[in-house]
Amino acid sequence: MVSGRPPILRLRGVTKHFGELAAVDRIDLDITEGEFFTIVGPSGSGKSTLLRMLAGMEKPTSGDILLKDQRINDLPANQRPTCMVFQSLALFPHRSVGQNIEFSLKIRGMDPALRRKRALELMTQLRLPLAYYDKSVTRCSGGERQRVALARALAYDPQILFFDEPLSAIDYKLRKTLEKELKDIHRETGKTFVYITHSLEEAMVMSDRIGVMRAGRLVQVGTPNEIYTTPRDKFVSEFMGEVNVIDVTAGATGRVSAGGLGAEFTAPPAPAGFSRGHLVIRPEFMRFLGSPSEADNHLTGTLYNEYALGSRIQYQVRVGDLVFIIERLRQQALAARLDDRVLFGWDAKDSILVAE
Amino acid sequence: MTGAAPEAASVTRGLSVLGRLLSPGPRNASPLLLLLAIGFVAPLVAIVSFSFGEPRSFDVFQAPTLANYRTIIEETFYQSFLWSLSFAALTVVFLAIICYPVAYGLVRVFGRWSNLITLFFVLPLFISENVRLYGWILFFIKGGVLLGGIKALFGVDMESVLFTPPMIVFGMIYVYLPFMLFPMTLGLSMVPTDVTEAASDLGASRWQVFREVELPLAMPGITIGAMLTFVLGIGAITEAKVLGGQSIIVITHDIEIAFTYSQNWPLGAALSVLLMLVVGVLVLAVLSRFDLDRILRRR
Numbered sequence: 001m002v003s004g005r006p007p008i009l010r011l012r013g014v015t016k017h018f019g020e021l022a023a024v025d026r027i028d029l030d031i032t033e034g035e036f037f038t039i040v041g042p043s044g045s046g047k048s049t050l051l052r053m054l055a056g057m058e059k060p061t062s063g064d065i066l067l068k069d070q071r072i073n074d075l076p077a078n079q080r081p082t083c084m085v086f087q088s089l090a091l092f093p094h095r096s097v098g099q100n101i102e103f104s105l106k107i108r109g110m111d112p113a114l115r116r117k118r119a120l121e122l123m124t125q126l127r128l129p130l131a132y133y134d135k136s137v138t139r140c141s142g143g144e145r146q147r148v149a150l151a152r153a154l155a156y157d158p159q160i161l162f163f164d165e166p167l168s169a170i171d172y173k174l175r176k177t178l179e180k181e182l183k184d185i186h187r188e189t190g191k192t193f194v195y196i197t198h199s200l201e202e203a204m205v206m207s208d209r210i211g212v213m214r215a216g217r218l219v220q221v222g223t224p225n226e227i228y229t230t231p232r233d234k235f236v237s238e239f240m241g242e243v244n245v246i247d248v249t250a251g252a253t254g255r256v257s258a259g260g261l262g263a264e265f266t267a268p269p270a271p272a273g274f275s276r277g278h279l280v281i282r283p284e285f286m287r288f289l290g291s292p293s294e295a296d297n298h299l300t301g302t303l304y305n306e307y308a309l310g311s312r313i314q315y316q317v318r319v320g321d322l323v324f325i326i327e328r329l330r331q332q333a334l335a336a337r338l339d340d341r342v343l344f345g346w347d348a349k350d351s352i353l354v355a356e
Numbered sequence: 357m358t359g360a361a362p363e364a365a366s367v368t369r370g371l372s373v374l375g376r377l378l379s380p381g382p383r384n385a386s387p388l389l390l391l392l393a394i395g396f397v398a399p400l401v402a403i404v405s406f407s408f409g410e411p412r413s414f415d416v417f418q419a420p421t422l423a424n425y426r427t428i429i430e431e432t433f434y435q436s437f438l439w440s441l442s443f444a445a446l447t448v449v450f451l452a453i454i455c456y457p458v459a460y461g462l463v464r465v466f467g468r469w470s471n472l473i474t475l476f477f478v479l480p481l482f483i484s485e486n487v488r489l490y491g492w493i494l495f496f497i498k499g500g501v502l503l504g505g506i507k508a509l510f511g512v513d514m515e516s517v518l519f520t521p522p523m524i525v526f527g528m529i530y531v532y533l534p535f536m537l538f539p540m541t542l543g544l545s546m547v548p549t550d551v552t553e554a555a556s557d558l559g560a561s562r563w564q565v566f567r568e569v570e571l572p573l574a575m576p577g578i579t580i581g582a583m584l585t586f587v588l589g590i591g592a593i594t595e596a597k598v599l600g601g602q603s604i605i606v607i608t609h610d611i612e613i614a615f616t617y618s619q620n621w622p623l624g625a626a627l628s629v630l631l632m633l634v635v636g637v638l639v640l641a642v643l644s645r646f647d648l649d650r651i652l653r654r655r
Contacts, residue, residue: 079559083558094573103558104560107559156558
C-alpha cells in the first residue's frame with residue numbers, strides 16, 4: 001500500500017463527448033505516486049477512452065488532467081512521460097524482440113551498445129531468454145509477447161505506465177501467472193501503474209486501489225477490500241462476481257421486507273432516507289441450517305443444482321422464482337439430493353443493504 | 357434414346373482411363389492447364405520462335421538465325437529501350453510521391469468520404485485511355501483551354517508543352533495513378549493504427565513513426581504498386597504517340613512499327629523477347645528482395 005504520498009496524476013471534471021454521447025463523464029480522481037490503480041468496468045463504460053486521454057491519444061472535451069500539477073491536456077502522447085501497454089500489445093511486427101524493446105532508446109538517439117545493454121537488462125528482469133534478442137516478435141508465444149511489450153514500455157522509463165487490458169486475450173492459467181508477475185514488476189520498479197480491465201477478479205489480485213466505472217462515470221473508488229465488502233450499489237456488488245440480490249423495501253427498525261418472497265429480514269443499518277433497494281448477500285456467507293434459529297434470516301427452497309468449483313461447491317437453490325447461490329467448502333458438502341427441500345440462511349452482519 | 361446408353365458408357369470408360377493416368381489434382385486442373393497452354397504459352401512460343409526467324413520472313417520452320425538480334429544491337433534501338441525504361445522509372449517515382457498522401461488520407465483521414473473519393477479515382481478508368489489523352493491535348497494545345505485562356509485573359513502568348521518528354525511522363529502518371537494508389541492504400545490499411553500509436557507513445561515524432569513503422573509495414577503494398585506501374589509503364593505506347601506526338605519513339609512503338617508498317621515480324625518478335633527479358637529480370641530482382649508471401653503472412 002502506498003499512502004501519504006502526493007498524487008502524481010489528478011483528474012478534474014474530465015469529460016469526453018463523441019457527438020452527443022458522453023463516453024467519459026465528469027471524472028474526478030487522484031492517483032497516488034507509486035500506486036497500482038485499476039479502473040474496472042464493463043465494455044462501453046468509457047474506461048478505454050479515459051485511459052487514452054491520460055496517455056495523450058485523445059483530448060478531453062472539458063476538464064483538466066494534471067501530471068505533477070502541470071496541465072497536460074494538450075500535450076501529445078510522444079511528449080508525455082507516460083507509456084501504454086496496448087490491448088493488442090501493438091508490437092512492431094517487422095522488428096526483433098531486441099529492436100522492439102530498444103525502440104524508444106533509438107528514438108532518443110542512444111548509442112547502440114548502450115541500447116543493447118539496457119534491452120538485455122530488461123529481458124533478464126522480465127525472464128525473457130537472452131537468446132530471444134534477435135528473434136522475430138511474430139514467432140514469440142503469447143506470454144513472451146506480453147513480456148516484450150512490458151519491457152518496451154519500461155525501456156521508455158515512464159513516470160506512469162498505462163495498461164489497456166493487455167491480458168484479456170491470454171488463457172486463464174498464463175493470465176494468473178502474468179497477473180502476479182506484473183504485481184512483482186510493480187514492486188521492483190516502484191512506478192505508478194494505471195490498469196484497465198473488465199475483470200474485477202484481475203483487479204482484485206493486483207491493485208492497491210480500484211475505481212469502478214459505469215456509463216462514463218466513476219461509481220466507486222476504494223481498496224479492493226472496501227469495494228468487496230461495502231459496494232456502493234447493486235451494480236458494483238454484482239460486478240464483484242456472483243451475489244444474491246433481494247429487492248427490498250424499508251420495514252420496521254432494523255428490518256426490511258421482501259415483497260417478492262413475502263418475508264421480512266433482519267438487515268444491517270439502512271442508509272439515511274432509505275425506502276427501497278437491494279439486500280446483497282455473498283454466496284460464501286450463505287449457509288445451510290439445521291433449524292431456523294441458527295441464523296438471523298432463513299429461507300426454505302428447492303435444491304436445483306450443484307457445481308464443483310475445486311476447493312468449494314456451489315449450490316443453486318430456488319425459492320419461488322428467485323435463484324439463490326450458496327457456496328460451501330468441499331469439506332462442508334451438503335448431504336442432500338437434487339430437488340430436496342433445504343433450509344438456508346445468513347446473518348444480518350454478512351449482508352449489505354444498498355439503496356436503489 | 358437407344359444409342360445414348362452405350363455412348364455414355366464409352367465416355368465413362370474414357371474418363372476412367374484418364375482417371376487411372378492422373379491423380380485427382382492434375383485431373384481437375386487439366387482444363388485450366390489446357391487454357392493456359394493455348395492462351396498463354398503458345399503465343400509466347402510463337403514470339404520466341406519468330407525472333408529466331410529469317411528477317412522479313414513469315415516462316416518459323418527453318419534454320420534459326422540470330423540476325424534479328426544482331427540488327428537490334430547494331431542499330432539505335434537501345435535509345436528506345438532507354439526512353440521506355442526512364443519513362444517507366446520516372447512514372448513510378450512520381451506516383452509513389454503523389455499517391456502516398458492520398459492513400460494515407462483514404463485509410464486514415466477521409467473516413468466515410470473515402471468511398472466517394474475512391475470512386476472519383478476509379479471513374480476515369482471506364483473511359484478509353486485514347487479519349488482521355490486527346491482530352492489533355494485539347495487542354496494543353498496552342499489555343500486550347502489552358503494557353504487560349506491565358507492569351508484571352510492576360511494577352512500572353514506561350515508555347516505549348518505538348519509533344520515533349522515531360523508531357524509523356526505527365527500522361528503516364530495520369531493514366532497509371534490508380535494502379536499505384538490502390539495497392540498502396542491496401543498496404544497502408546495493413547498498418548495497424550495501434551502500432552503507429554504505440555510508436556508515437558514511445559516518443560517517436562510524426563516523421564519517425566513514418567520512417568520506422570508506417571513505411572516498412574506498408575512496403576508490400578507499395579512494392580506491388582511500383583511493380584505494377586513499372587511494368588505497365590514499360591508497355592506504355594499511347595502516351596508517347598498521343599501526348600508525345602511521336603517526337604519520342606518508345607520501345608513498344610518500335611515493336612508496333614516492326615509488326616505493322618515495316619512488316620518485319622521476326623524483328624518485332626526479337627524486340628519483344630528482349631523487352632520481356634529486361635522486365636522479367638527487374639521484377640524478379642525486386643521480388644527476391646521483398647518476399648511478399650512472408651510479408652503478407654506476417655500478421
